[in-house]
Amino acid sequence: MSTEATVAPAELHLLTGRRATIAVQIYQHLRRQIVAGDFVPLQPLSENDLAASFGVSRTPVREALGKLEEERLVSILPQYGTFVAPILTDRVFSDQFVREALECAAIGEAAARCTPPDAAALRAIIERQRVAPSDKEFFAADEAMHRALMVLAGQEAAWQVVDAAKVNLDRIRHLSARHTFRRLSILAEHEQIIDAVTKGDRDSAVAAMRQHLRGVFTSSGQMMRMHPEFFHGAGGDPRPARRTRPDAKGRTLTDEPV
Numbered sequence: 001m002s003t004e005a006t007v008a009p010a011e012l013h014l015l016t017g018r019r020a021t022i023a024v025q026i027y028q029h030l031r032r033q034i035v036a037g038d039f040v041p042l043q044p045l046s047e048n049d050l051a052a053s054f055g056v057s058r059t060p061v062r063e064a065l066g067k068l069e070e071e072r073l074v075s076i077l078p079q080y081g082t083f084v085a086p087i088l089t090d091r092v093f094s095d096q097f098v099r100e101a102l103e104c105a106a107i108g109e110a111a112a113r114c115t116p117p118d119a120a121a122l123r124a125i126i127e128r129q130r131v132a133p134s135d136k137e138f139f140a141a142d143e144a145m146h147r148a149l150m151v152l153a154g155q156e157a158a159w160q161v162v163d164a165a166k167v168n169l170d171r172i173r174h175l176s177a178r179h180t181f182r183r184l185s186i187l188a189e190h191e192q193i194i195d196a197v198t199k200g201d202r203d204s205a206v207a208a209m210r211q212h213l214r215g216v217f218t219s220s221g222q223m224m225r226m227h228p229e230f231f232h233g234a235g236g237d238p239r240p241a242r243r244t245r246p247d248a249k250g251r252t253l254t255d256e257p258v
Contacts, residue, residue, distance in 0.1 A: 027064035034073050035170045040229055041086035071167055087230050091168045092220055098165040100213045106153035107209045108202040119198035126194055135177040169216050175223040
């Protein structure tokens with residue numbers, strides 16, 4: 001079993017305010033860490049340890065973990081604890097359906113609206129991704145490009161829907177960004193998308209975006225082979241094993257979890 005997750009206080013400076021506001025900040029911070037793969041599936045998340053790390057009571061931590069459970073990023077098992085959930089491969093197709101429908105609908109409009117300053121801004125994002133010194137900065141530039149295209153299409157609000165729908169996809173994308181061969185492939189696809197948008201070619205932009213987004217199906221298979229620890233255990237039981245021993249009469253007794 002992995003060691004319990006802790007968060008150094010320096011990693012998150014909580015804003016003072018209502019308990020609900022603090023709970024949201026903790027939720028957002030833990031969500032980022034889980035999605036980025038900083039916590040591995042079945043890793044326990046202790047309410048006490050997290051509360052101590054954040055310098056808060058257990059209540060906002062419990063509320064944050066409850067929101068993460070709603071997104072199926074953690075599993076809360078009464079009397080056992082809270083554990084990071086594995087990547088849900090059964091959600092990939094449905095999550096991808098939502099993302100593809102919205103982003104492909106928006107990018108045609110983005111191509112129609114793209115001005116020279118817009119084109120320059122999009123190319124700057126691509127260049128930032130090209131020289132990204134780490135996988136996390138590469139991913140941040142990736143997100144910036146997709147969001148910028150939604151905003152350019154006048155669909156900034158729809159980006160919030162996309163962001164919520166793609167949480168499992170993002171966990172796979174983060175794993176992919178750790179590998180040079182995937183980063184090179186993703187960058188080439190992004191260049192093709194931006195080239196079509198800046199030329200005002202709606203059809204080519206939609207086709208390039210659709211092909212790019214569907215790449216997650218290939219990525220999921222590759223990452224399952226390369227990082228099985230993030231996928232194994234789906235449907236498994238993270239609860240600690242219980243010891244059994246015979247009593248004086250030969251009956252089996254069960255001890256507390258080990």
